[in-house]
Each structure stands twice: as structure tokens, then as C-alpha cells.
Amino acid sequence: MKSVVLSLISDYFVVLKDEVARLQFGPRDAMFQKTKESNNHLKALYMRGHLNGKPISRMLVDGGAIVNLMPYSLYKKLGGKDEDLIKTNMTVSGVGGGDPIGAKGVASMELTVGSKTLDIAFFVSKVKGNFSSILGCD
Numbered sequence: 001m002k003s004v005v006l007s008l009i010s011d012y013f014v015v016l017k018d019e020v021a022r023l024q025f026g027p028r029d030a031m032f033q034k035t036k037e038s039n040n041h042l043k044a045l046y047m048r049g050h051l052n053g054k055p056i057s058r059m060l061v062d063g064g065a066i067v068n069l070m071p072y073s074l075y076k077k078l079g080g081k082d083e084d085l086i087k088t089n090m091t092v093s094g095v096g097g098g099d100p101i102g103a104k105g106v107a108s109m110e111l112t113v114g115s116k117t118l119d120i121a122f123f124v125s126k127v128k129g130n131f132s133s134i135l136g137c138d
Contacts, residue, residue: 044060044061045060045061046058046059046060046061046131047059047061047113047135048113049111049112049113049114050110050111050112050113051078051109051110051111051112051133052078052079052109052110053110053112054078056074056132056133057132058130058131058132059131059132059133059134059135060129060130060131060132060133060134060135061135062134062135062136063136063137064136064137065094065134065135065136065137066136066137067092067121067122067123067136068120068121068122068123068133068134068135068136069092069095069122069123069125069127069133069134069136070107070109070122070123070124070125070133070134071124071125071126071127071128071129071132071133072104072124072125072126072127073126074132074133075107075122075124078109080107080124082104082105084107085104085105085106085107085124086105086106086107086108087105088103088105088106088123089102090102090103090123091103092123092125092127095125095127095129095134101125101126101127102125103123103124103125104124104125104126105123105124106121106122106123106124107121107122107124108120108121108122109121109122111135120135
């Protein structure tokens with residue numbers, strides 16, 4: 001997974017276009033500048049929770065992801081069976097910068113974080129990464 005280290009700019013000033021990442025948050029843009037200091041950075045947001053009652057760590061929160069993604073290996077560790085997957089012909093792209101990945105299917109899981117519990121649909125794919133699952137904006 002390719003990541004860019006960013007820090008929040010407190011004042012407005014001109015920086016080169018290739019040194020800036022622009023994100024859209026509704027009617028206003030937020031502007032971030034790449035930092036040269038290794039101790040001043042934003043990290044990826046990982047959460048701990050439970051999927052179907054089993055503890056899971058390193059769930060990556062990705063507000064730019066359109067779907068929730070679960071590696072097939074985790075699905076099997078959680079006791080998932082291939083026949084329980086809802087078949088789909090969709091592919092998932094943008095994971096790790098590689099080619100689009102075919103989803104093995106869609107699985108419904110109960111996600112609990114803190115005191116909040118939700119039923120969530122995960123696209124299950126054979127993916128590898130530094131995460132146990134990706135929680136997107138579905």
C-alpha cells in the first residue's frame with residue numbers, strides 16, 4: 001500500500017503543485033503539505049473491533065473507499081464458507097495500486113466498535129495488505 005505523509009497547513013501560502021495533496025470536503029477544500037520531518041505526520045487510522053463477535057485489530061478506515069473489503073483469508077478464519085458468499089461479478093480496483101481484483105463474493109458481517117453494532121456488507125477478495133479489513137464509505 002503506497003502512502004503519503006501529510007501535515008496540516010495552518011497558514012495560507014503558495015507551494016508547488018507536486019508538493020500538495022488536495023482533498024475535497026464538501027464546499028471547501030483542505031490543503032495538506034508534504035512534511036520533511038519524520039516525527040510530524042498523520043498516520044493511517046486503524047481501529048479494533050469485533051466481526052461476528054470475534055476480536056479484530058488493524059481494521060483500516062478509508063473514507064475514500066466506496067466499499068468495505070475483507071481478505072478471503074480473514075473470511076475463512078472467521079468461519080466463513082464459500083457457499084455463504086453472495087456471488088458477484090464485480091471487481092475491486094485501487095487496492096495497493098495494482099490491477100483490479102475480482103471479488104469472490106459479498107459477506108454480511110456484524111461489526112461492533114465500542115458500543116455501536118452494525119450489519120455491514122464486505123466484498124471478499126484475495127488481497128494482501130497491512131490491514132485486516134478496509135472500512136469504506138458504503
